[in-house]
Amino acid sequence: MNPSTAPSSPNKFKFNVFSHVKYEHLVAGVSGGVASTLILHPLDLIKIRFAVNDGRTAAVPQYRGLGSAFTTIFRQEGFRGLYKGVTPNVWGSGSSWGLYFLFYNTIKTFIQGGNSTMPLGPAMHMLAAAESGALTLLLTNPIWVVKTRLCLQCDSSSTTGYRGMMHALAEIYKVEGVRGLYRGFVPGMLGVSHGAVQFMTYEEMKNAYNEYRKLPIDTKLATSEYLAFAAISKLIAAALTYPYQVVRARLQDNHHRYSGTWDCIRQTWRHERFRGFYKGLQASVIRVVPACMITLLVYENVSHFMLAQKKQRELHKEHLEKK
Template identity: 65%
Template structure:
């Protein structure tokens, strides 16, 4: 075979490698499994993190807690176990679908960039690109669920204010948000959410780079199945790095989605937070967030890796 024929054959083969060829449901199932497992275990911390994040010290309707332990005790005493799991249904839907879609889109884009060769390592820039594209696609699909989860988590046992709407579950919240705010209501917090795509991009870049370097050091394929300790360690480190560098967007996003207070837009929220609370306002709830998201990510990634390897028989 001549060099020209060989090149033509290679081009023809590459042309057959389309984006849809790399869509594998196994990544969707594995991602959903990881998201559901971590959410069921750690939802109370997520609820407390949201309540800390929206507390700007000016809203009398917002409960005030002195710390994580006090928040747990107060919520359990005033609202019972149910209070700790307010918003869990949309959180399960949101986390399950988000992780499932994210892993699906991320792996599809990554393998497409690799040209179908899963053994070809990518650099940090390509990992960032794949994770960013996956994050944006996932965000547009799941943002309504995150709005509902935030609204339900911010319903308190005390009497609601006159302008607050009481939601009786996820479906009721979806219906009432659409009735009172229209389609735009489902996409409150979308802009800071788009900025927040950088969080997932940084996390996945760090996680993938750590896995690749570890496998390269041990001279094994980059898609080699690792042990639980390796997955847990890489997931924890990548999450701490990502959370510490991108947390402010989560505070802004939660405040925009809060039905008890209204900001004009993202810029107004940022200005008011800075004016009344300084830089510390952008990091409210960070301690609770790290306490929740670090083990959540460890559970999610460990579950995902094991389920995906089992389904794909890698």
């Protein structure tokens, strides 16, 4: 081997990886996450309250159904009650979607070698989505713990008294340490499968549709097509992976005490059986399907717009340089 060429390999690899990082995906992901969260946060709050209701904890409010939960919260806690936990939810959703799309597209483009028209197939889509989900959760789990705690802070029963997102972060860290900020991390990691299934389904449907139309797989679709593919992929992923969300919410709830993930699963099964793992599913589906549709629609349009603008600037710069 030529010694003069050996040191350049790591640098070339590093350059190739970072050359695929595009901030446009981060901005587009944040935009989609924030938009869907602001519109649909009340449903997320209700879903969490249903998920942690094991029928044995008096501190957790009881609701007869989705409509009952909405009217009860509005009557007892006012309009602001429906938006408890919205600040960490906006931060969490915005940063999670932004980071997820940044990591996902960087990994996907790296695997493709920079050729966005090359199909990856289901296995590689799932791998890229799972890696992106794991990295995103590692960075954002504390925000989701705070969101859960604030959503479950009811005026009539709460003794914690978190005044807001930063106060909750500080209090959880002071009382429970780093472990408190990473409650629910293990089932959250298991839940990486949710994003993997969703994005594999979404990408494969988009690719198959464009191939059917005999167009490149990265061709921009119509609004109705993005919405349809987003809804179908989310429904499939939700049906297959919802139980981890129940376990995760219960571990993050300060009204419950479990020794760990397996203890939570065991107690849920013992007292509530199969139905316990699907509590809040109705509220979740009503919330996550339109949320996913809004998020992906905003993401696709913003990212395509920003990347097209970037390409035009690059072409204009090349044209000026040739003169």
